[in-house]
Amino acid sequence: MAPGAVQQGAQQALPHASSVAGTAPGAPPAAATSARGGASNRIDPAQIPRATKKAAQGFASYLTRSASGVYNPPAAASDFVVQDVGNCSPRYMRPTLNQWPDRLELVSMCSMPMGLMVQPMASPAAGEEGLAVVDMGQAGPLRCVRCKAYVNPYFRFFEQGRRYTCNFCGAQGDVPTQYACALGADGRRLDAAERPELCRGSVDFVAPEAYMVRPPMPPVFFFLLDASHQSVSSGAFENACRSIKQLLGEIPQPDRARVGFATYDRAIHFFSLKAGQTQPSMLVVPDIKQVYAPCPQYLLGKLEDCREMLEELLDSLPAMHKVAPPAEAALGSAVQAAFEALKPTGGRLFVLASAMPSVGLGVLKNRAVNVAADTAHKLAAPADVTYFRMGQACAEYQVCVDLYLTPQSYMDVASLLPLARETGGGVQLYSPYNPALDSPKLFNDLRWALVRPTALEGVLRVRTSSGLTVSDHYGHFCQRSATDLDLPQMDCDKALYVSIKHEERLPKDSEAAFQCALLYTTIEGQRRIRVHTLSLPVTEVLGNLYRGADLEAQTAFLMRDAARGTGSSAFKLLRERTFERTTNILFAYRKFCASSSSSGQLILPEALKLSPLYTLGLMKSPGLVGSDAKPDERSAWLARALTAGADRVAPMVYPCMYALQTVGPGAEASGADPAAALPAPSTLSSEHMLPTGVFLVED
Numbered sequence: 001m002a003p004g005a006v007q008q009g010a011q012q013a014l015p016h017a018s019s020v021a022g023t024a025p026g027a028p029p030a031a032a033t034s035a036r037g038g039a040s041n042r043i044d045p046a047q048i049p050r051a052t053k054k055a056a057q058g059f060a061s062y063l064t065r066s067a068s069g070v071y072n073p074p075a076a077a078s079d080f081v082v083q084d085v086g087n088c089s090p091r092y093m094r095p096t097l098n099q100w101p102d103r104l105e106l107v108s109m110c111s112m113p114m115g116l117m118v119q120p121m122a123s124p125a126a127g128e129e130g131l132a133v134v135d136m137g138q139a140g141p142l143r144c145v146r147c148k149a150y151v152n153p154y155f156r157f158f159e160q161g162r163r164y165t166c167n168f169c170g171a172q173g174d175v176p177t178q179y180a181c182a183l184g185a186d187g188r189r190l191d192a193a194e195r196p197e198l199c200r201g202s203v204d205f206v207a208p209e210a211y212m213v214r215p216p217m218p219p220v221f222f223f224l225l226d227a228s229h230q231s232v233s234s235g236a237f238e239n240a241c242r243s244i245k246q247l248l249g250e251i252p253q254p255d256r257a258r259v260g261f262a263t264y265d266r267a268i269h270f271f272s273l274k275a276g277q278t279q280p281s282m283l284v285v286p287d288i289k290q291v292y293a294p295c296p297q298y299l300l301g302k303l304e305d306c307r308e309m310l311e312e313l314l315d316s317l318p319a320m321h322k323v324a325p326p327a328e329a330a331l332g333s334a335v336q337a338a339f340e341a342l343k344p345t346g347g348r349l350f351v352l353a354s355a356m357p358s359v360g361l362g363v364l365k366n367r368a369v370n371v372a373a374d375t376a377h378k379l380a381a382p383a384d385v386t387y388f389r390m391g392q393a394c395a396e397y398q399v400c401v402d403l404y405l406t407p408q409s410y411m412d413v414a415s416l417l418p419l420a421r422e423t424g425g426g427v428q429l430y431s432p433y434n435p436a437l438d439s440p441k442l443f444n445d446l447r448w449a450l451v452r453p454t455a456l457e458g459v460l461r462v463r464t465s466s467g468l469t470v471s472d473h474y475g476h477f478c479q480r481s482a483t484d485l486d487l488p489q490m491d492c493d494k495a496l497y498v499s500i501k502h503e504e505r506l507p508k509d510s511e512a513a514f515q516c517a518l519l520y521t522t523i524e525g526q527r528r529i530r531v532h533t534l535s536l537p538v539t540e541v542l543g544n545l546y547r548g549a550d551l552e553a554q555t556a557f558l559m560r561d562a563a564r565g566t567g568s569s570a571f572k573l574l575r576e577r578t579f580e581r582t583t584n585i586l587f588a589y590r591k592f593c594a595s596s597s598s599s600g601q602l603i604l605p606e607a608l609k610l611s612p613l614y615t616l617g618l619m620k621s622p623g624l625v626g627s628d629a630k631p632d633e634r635s636a637w638l639a640r641a642l643t644a645g646a647d648r649v650a651p652m653v654y655p656c657m658y659a660l661q662t663v664g665p666g667a668e669a670s671g672a673d674p675a676a677a678l679p680a681p682s683t684l685s686s687e688h689m690l691p692t693g694v695f696l697v698e699d
């Protein structure tokens with residue numbers, strides 16, 4: 001712990017955090033010295049800043065820019081409505097600092113992370129405008145001649161609108177004649193307000209043919225089901241068949257969507273869905289060492305042509321597999337075979353597995369027996385590189401793997417995880433699978449995965465203005481070059497964290513610009529480029545960094561940094577590093593921005609006043625708590641930690657707890673929104689739990 005950060009045991013007094021935040025650096029914060037006198041040397045829990053209903057309510061509306069500057073966005077988990085007036089919504093890009101440090105030394109002083117949460121497909125909230133779709137024809141959008149940044153509201157036009165200056169690199173270029181426009185007295189293009197790309201921070205460009213290496217892919221859904229003994233006996237197989245049958249009607253674009261289906265135990269069973277057949281014919285692949293996809297042209301059927309056939313198949317499968325299902329599960333071979341079937345088109349592979357792969361490719365062993373405490377963290381790393389390589393191969397062919405795991409005991413999720421991580425997929429774990437409890441959840445998770453807004457065959461790149469550079473990416477993707485990320489799919493819930501670093505000092509009074517460009521295919525089959533642009537004021541004042549700090553984005557970094565370290569570092573070390581990162585930030589605030597306050601006071605910057613609480617929550621999460629968490633539970637948490645959007649960060653580290661016994665009778669009968677009937681969240685502390693109470697924890 002950094003000396004003096006929070007002095008346990010000393011008399012503590014909490015300042016009104018807002019008065020601290022409004023304090024100029026170096027000046028004394030207007031700290032309340034209300035505490036309870038010198039009689040007690042314990043921190044009064046009632047005075048510790050906590051996430052409350054009031055704090056989580058946020059603003060009703062948020063303008064992404066105003067004439068007087070850029071304000072901190074509302075908390076990501078709160079309800080708010082964004083109006084895009086030149087910067088993208090914080091739902092798409094949320095920086096860790098809303099005022100950007102001009103030089104590296106400032107960053108080193110405060111120890112705060114520099115980066116962005118990027119969630120390019122995030123869904124707008126009710127009341128918010130969707131993205132404008134701009135079609136510039138075969139010419140495509142205007143891009144900087146040097147750095148290739150896309151035209152945005154911060155491009156400057158001159159020479160009667162015939163030339164432009166790029167806000168990312170300062171290069172000047174010619175505006176194509178068909179895109180040129182005269183300038184008004186204020187130097188802005190006369191058409192700026194009518195062109196979304198010149199007045200909005202986010203826009204979807206229709207991609208011209210030059211952005212396509214092949215025709216846009218159709219939506220493809222391939223379901224791979226574990227039919228081994230463990231899956232059948234637990235009820236998971238029957239639940240999966242029933243759920244998929246019910247969901248066939250919800251698959252988007254039934255006239256274009258293609259579906260495929262296979263089961264596996266000690267062998268792999270494909271089903272041919274050739275148009276004109278009355279029922280699917282089973283094609284067995286018995287050789288699980290040299291796998292292949294038999295008759296690949298018939299393995300994917302057009303949904304509207306084969307829906308009835310598939311429904312009948314899904315009805316009959318549970319009975320077919322009920323009698324003496326083999327105990328062996330060729331999971332690795334089955335994934336490889338399904339990948340072979342998907343190679344020509346790409347697509348989404350839904351793997352519903354219960355048993356650890358025991359035969360064929362990628363066999364795994366139970367590593368979770370007799371593990372010494374000092375090596376327990378190694379269980380969070382994959383056993384070998386088989387599934388990592390498989391994931392990379394899938395990503396190359398635009399195949400995304402989503403894992404729905406329904407084991408009864410340890411199945412080494414950590415080793416399977418790279419399949420999802422390298423392909424932009426996700427992991428859902430239901431362990432131990434209990435049909436009564438888990439089948440509705442499995443159904444809902446599958447349904448949401450099928451219907452939620454999703455980008456296909458994506459390539460993502462984040463650009464920064466001169467003097468800054470992207471140093472790292474955290475998330476689920478495949479990275480083959482230093483700058484571009486391959487995303488076979490990117491859904492509305494998944495986010496990346498992008499670390500930024502200085503290359504040189506930024507000019508005074510300049511702005512730091514960031515642009516995320518995602519080239520993707522819509523589910524309707526149109527190739528587009530989604531561009532989000534953010535321009536932030538540059539500051540040379542340390543206090544401004546604390547004022548502009550974003551708690552959720554910074555916590556997301558802590559979470560992802562810890563998640564990435566799991567497997568290679570001991571849990572204790574990870575917890576210490578996480579703790580130290582937070583205390584360094586708070587200590588620097590104390591030292592440089594609130595140095596004249598009494599040494600016994602706990603001084604927290606307003607924007608980060610919940611950071612100690614969230615850090616402690618993070619240290620107790622399944623990813624960091626160590627041997628108290630089951631290895632598979634930990635791996636599933638790590639997948640969530642690496643992909644969660646900013647709005648999921650706070651609930652993940654500090655769940656909401658409601659004391660239901662305080663809800664009065666009749667609250668439900670009144671017909672009101674059940675969520676509105678919930679009481680204010682309680683403090684997550686044993687002191688606030690009663691043995692006779694009923695509590696709901698939402699995480």
Ligand SMILES: [Zn+2]
Nearest residue numbers: 144147166169
């Ligand atoms: Zn440029």
